[in-house]
Amino acid sequence: MLEIRWHSRAGQGAVTGAKGLADVVSTTGKQVQAFAFYGSAKRGAAMTAYNRVDDQPIMNHEKFMRPDFVFVIDPALVYTTDVTINDKENTVYIITTHLSTEELVASQPKLAGKNVYTVDCIKIAQETIGRAIPNTPMLGAFMKISKMYDIEFFKENMKRILGKLPQKIIDANMLAIQRAYDEVK
Amino acid sequence: MAFDKMELRDIEVWDGNFAAAQALRQCQIDVVAAYPITPSTPIVEGYAKFLADGYVEGEFVMVESEHAAMSGCIGAAAAGGRVATATSSQGFALMVETLYQASGMRLPIVLNVVNRALAAPLNVNGDHSDMYLGRDSGWIQLDAYNPQEAYDLNFIAFKVAEDHDVRLPCMVHQDGFMTSHTAQGVKTLTDDQGYGFVGEFQPMNDMLDLDHPVTHGVQTEEDWHFEHKARQHRDLMLNVTPKIQAAFDAFEKLSGRKYNMVEKYEMEDADVAVVCMGTSVETAREVALEMRKEGIKAGVVGIRVYRPFPFMEIADALKNVKAIGALDRSSPNGAAGMLFNELAGALFNTDTKALLSGYVYGLGGRDLTKAHLRDLYKELQSNVDAGKVTTQLQQFIGVRGPKLAFL
Numbered sequence: 048m049l050e051i052r053w054h055s056r057a058g059q060g061a062v063t064g065a066k067g068l069a070d071v072v073s074t075t076g077k078q079v080q081a082f083a084f085y086g087s088a089k090r091g092a093a094m095t096a097y098n099r100v101d102d103q104p105i106m107n108h109e110k111f112m113r114p115d116f117v118f119v120i121d122p123a124l125v126y127t128t129d130v131t132i133n134d135k136e137n138t139v140y141i142i143t144t145h146l147s148t149e150e151l152v153a154s155q156p157k158l159a160g161k162n163v164y165t166v167d168c169i170k171i172a173q174e175t176i177g178r179a180i181p182n183t184p185m186l187g188a189f190m191k192i193s194k195m196y197d198i199e200f201f202k203e204n205m206k207r208i209l210g211k212l213p214q215k216i217i218d219a220n221m222l223a224i225q226r227a228y229d230e231v232k
Numbered sequence: 233m234a235f236d237k238m239e240l241r242d243i244e245v246w247d248g249n250f251a252a253a254q255a256l257r258q259c260q261i262d263v264v265a266a267y268p269i270t271p272s273t274p275i276v277e278g279y280a281k282f283l284a285d286g287y288v289e290g291e292f293v294m295v296e297s298e299h300a301a302m303s304g305c306i307g308a309a310a311a312g313g314r315v316a317t318a319t320s321s322q323g324f325a326l327m328v329e330t331l332y333q334a335s336g337m338r339l340p341i342v343l344n345v346v347n348r349a350l351a352a353p354l355n356v357n358g359d360h361s362d363m364y365l366g367r368d369s370g371w372i373q374l375d376a377y378n379p380q381e382a383y384d385l386n387f388i389a390f391k392v393a394e395d396h397d398v399r400l401p402c403m404v405h406q407d408g409f410m411t412s413h414t415a416q417g418v419k420t421l422t423d424d425q426g427y428g429f430v431g432e433f434q435p436m437n438d439m440l441d442l443d444h445p446v447t448h449g450v451q452t453e454e455d456w457h458f459e460h461k462a463r464q465h466r467d468l469m470l471n472v473t474p475k476i477q478a479a480f481d482a483f484e485k486l487s488g489r490k491y492n493m494v495e496k497y498e499m500e501d502a503d504v505a506v507v508c509m510g511t512s513v514e515t516a517r518e519v520a521l522e523m524r525k526e527g528i529k530a531g532v533v534g535i536r537v538y539r540p541f542p543f544m545e546i547a548d549a550l551k552n553v554k555a556i557g558a559l560d561r562s563s564p565n566g567a568a569g570m571l572f573n574e575l576a577g578a579l580f581n582t583d584t585k586a587l588l589s590g591y592v593y594g595l596g597g598r599d600l601t602k603a604h605l606r607d608l609y610k611e612l613q614s615n616v617d618a619g620k621v622t623t624q625l626q627q628f629i630g631v632r633g634p635k636l637a638f639l
Contacts, residue, residue: 066415070245073417079245082414085271085356106518108378108410108511110599 253278265304312438335370357597358408502531
């Protein structure tokens with residue numbers, strides 16, 4: 048079982064990202080689950096979304112999770128929420144920030160000694176898609192770090208999932224995914 | 233059929249809401265009268281979009297409340313159409329008066345209920361309070377544990393409800409957010425398979441059949457009211473179960489997916505069993521397998537058909553266990569839990585001497601964790617070892633503060 052927790056703000060696309068990832072993974076014959084914590088939260092409120100991936104049917108519906116990966120797609124959430132809660136010794140963090148990994152860890156001591164990668168998904172999204180929607184670039188970074196799928200295979204599938212959007216937006220998302228793949232470290 | 237068909241992949245990643253909306257499209261609903269409410273909104277929204285995009289030949293009626301939504305459904309069903317809608321929580325509560333009208337008038341409406349807590353305090357998350365509120369309303373109630381089942385049970389609901397020996401409305405329940413907003417792989421039927429399973433709508437006593445005028449929604453006082461209600465109950469008790477079984481069998485033939493009135497998991501040799509509904513059934517299944525590795529013979533019984541209550545089937549499922557935990561996701565507000573009471577009633581005149589205890593959990597969407605269930609199974613095993621219930625009969629799990637237990 049592979050488990051992922053997303054830290055996001057409502058409106059940044061974590062739910063869409065989690066469902067998109069689940070869709071891609073499902074095409075390879077694996078079992079998937081994608082869900083989020085909802086309340087009557089408004090745009091901008093901190094929220095979490097989740098993925099589970101397994102070879103067997105996923106029967107576990109508990110919301111509690113000890114994640115293998117933590118994605119943070121809004122830079123401020125590293126300071127205003129505990130992104131390390133319920134983590135494991137080998138949990139991998141991919142965090143959106145304009146800081147280097149060293150600067151980030153220095154600014155948030157809770158991340159010291161943890162397996163942290165950084166990428167500026169906000170900047171990438173702004174420069175490619177034209178809006179600060181950091182969900183698809185995060186998935187590009189995840190493909191690099193996890194080596195889950197070949198990036199071209201992943202992009203082809205994401206094109207299908209984004210199929211209803213205008214071609215210009217789809218192309219921009221592909222650029223964003225590739226840039227995050229190349230830039231994460 | 234003058235509408236466009238939709239190409240679906242064999243497995244789509246859908247949440248429970250979208251799965252239900254797709255089922256409504258494939259069943260080609262004539263009329264949806266709806267007043268959207270969280271977390272069920274995307275079901276009727278989905279139908280409306282399919283309609284606008286030309287994938288359904290039907291009508292979406294926008295109304296001013298859930299009471300009006302069900303009233304619109306009743307009118308359309310009496311006129312002679314295939315009718316469905318969806319609601320949750322407060323919307324369901326507002327519908328209650330009309331739910332009894334729908335069942336009493338024997339109208340085969342399908343209502344998707346995305347289970348959610350009832351205020352106060354206001355809460356949009358999933359528990360079974362609204363589902364329990366509907367249990368005396370004369371409807372058939374089916375319960376889904378995941379998005380696949382929310383999809384499948386919609387087809388089964390139409391098949392059963394519209395049968396001329398049944399002619400009763402049917403609710404399809406799924407857990408708010410835990411199923412409705414959780415995306416999982418859903419094995420699809422093609423449009424032809426789905427529509428072929430439910431078939432062309434066969435009207436009965438339809439008001440638009442002007443050659444055979446009928447009256448719906450009549451008044452009967454002491455002279456006939458009891459006979460009508462008794463007839464309705466009789467049909468629920470005698471006619472519905474075989475029709476559900478037949479629909480389950482036909483659906484298995486079509487899809488390979490098997491449903492039962494009462495779902496039994498690891499029950500062949502179980503000493504301790506948890507009985508529950510919704511997503512909790514699946515989480516408990518996973519925990520039961522883990523408990524078995526630790527030497528506790530754990531099993532799970534899930535209620536698939538909540539009304540008519542599978543009285544005999546549940547007694548049979550539990551006949552060999554030594555301890556039972558009845559898990560209610562709704563506040564009984566001054567009584568033992570619903571499942572505790574139903575199980576006690578089903579088992580009392582049998583030879584079963586199982587120790588029965590009740591648990592209230594998960595109100596307002598509070599997480600039911602695997603850790604809770606592990607503790608629960610261990611407690612049931614300690615009841616078996618002691619030969620008696622070692623706790624009070626009703627306990628609350630997952631609530632903050634001092635431990636709550638009663639009875």
